[in-house]
Amino acid sequence: MKTHAVLFAVTLVGTQVFAAASVRLPAGGTEVVIAPSAPPAVRFAAAEATNFLSQTLGAAVPLATEPTAGRAHLFLGTNAWSAAAGVDVSRVATDGYVLLAKGSDVFLAGEDDPKIDPAARVAKPSWSFHAFDHGTLNGGYGFLE
Numbered sequence: 001m002k003t004h005a006v007l008f009a010v011t012l013v014g015t016q017v018f019a020a021a022s023v024r025l026p027a028g029g030t031e032v033v034i035a036p037s038a039p040p041a042v043r044f045a046a047a048e049a050t051n052f053l054s055q056t057l058g059a060a061v062p063l064a065t066e067p068t069a070g071r072a073h074l075f076l077g078t079n080a081w082s083a084a085a086g087v088d089v090s091r092v093a094t095d096g097y098v099l100l101a102k103g104s105d106v107f108l109a110g111e112d113d114p115k116i117d118p119a120a121r122v123a124k125p126s127w128s129f130h131a132f133d134h135g136t137l138n139g140g141y142g143f144l145e
Contacts, residue, residue, distance in 0.1 A: 023072065023101045027059035030072045035079035036065045040117035042077035045140035049074060052144050072104040074143075077136050082107045089135065097139030108143055110135015 030053065034046045046063050053061040053074070067073050067081065075081045078089055085107045087098050097110035112134055 023104060023106055025053070025057065025072050025074075025106075027057040029070070030057065030074070031062045031064045031068060032074045032076060033064050033067050033081065034076050038077050038079070039112045039114040041112040041134045042136050044118040045134075045137040046076050048137070049076065049140050049144065056144075067105075073106070075105060075107045076109070076140065077112065078109045082109045092135060095135050095138050097135045097142070099139055099143060106143070108136060108139040110137075110139050112136050 032046050032049045032053070034042050038046070050061045050063050067075075073081075075085075078087070085100060085102055085105070087100055087107050087109050089098055089109050089111055092098060092110060095110065097108060100107040116134070118134060118137060
């Protein structure tokens with residue numbers, strides 16, 4: 001089974017520092033999880049994450065609205081799972097994000113404008129593309145790098 005090890009060194013986000021952790025994301029055993037009511041920026045981040053993780057791991061990484069037992073998870077956005085893990089975005093700077101690893105799970109969340117759809121903005125780019133809160137999307141790209 002091919003695995004991709006993701007090592008988190010000290011992560012500095014705004015004024016928050018998170019401890020180092022290591023998580024393995026196994027090919028065929030990883031999924032991206034978002035809340036059913038996730039805003040468009042989180043849905044866009046999830047599409048990007050499933051696409052690029054699938055390419056990196058060499059196996060499809062599905063998108064789910066409930067975590068599947070026995071899998072590694074990338075939880076995106078503020079939701080019940082991130083809250084239970086202790087993720088708090090209230091002190092994160094604009095467009096910043098929180099990245100936290102616990103066990104076989106990674107939690108990534110930031111402030112996201114619920115009224116803006118990044119997919120529509122990509123289709124019609126303008127100078128105002130980044131004129132909205134999209135912390136989870138920024139975090140997704142940071143994680144994927």
